Amino acid sequence: MSRQLSRAEQDAILAANGxxxxxxxxxxxxxxxxxxxxxxxxxxxxxxxxxxxxxxAERQGGRHE
Incomplete structure (x- = not known):
């Protein structure tokens, strides 16, 4: 099982992929x-x-205008 990535690591991975x-x-x-x-x-x-x-409208029985 892999460790949880930090927010900075996630941002770096996303940025590396544009x-x-x-x-x-x-x-x-x-x-x-x-x-x-x-x-x-x-x-x-x-x-x-x-x-x-x-x-x-919902209180009035579902009628909307």
Whole structure:
């Protein structure tokens, strides 16, 4: 079993492979010095007004405008 890499080591491995930025909807899984980047299928982030409107619609029986 391999040891857990430090954040600096992970960053160095990614940089050596030309990866300098991980998006908010991505995460990296390391297995030793090998890694896989997964992209999450998340609901798009809603702003405060959209969240409030959605909650209000749910309280009113699911009707949204």
């Amino acid at each position: 990866i300098t930025n991980i998006e908010d909807d991505e995460f990296v899984v390391f297995e030793g010095e090998e890694f896989t980047i997964y992209k999450l299928n998340l609901i798009p982030k809603l702003n405060r007004r959209q969240r409030r409107a959605l909650r209000a």
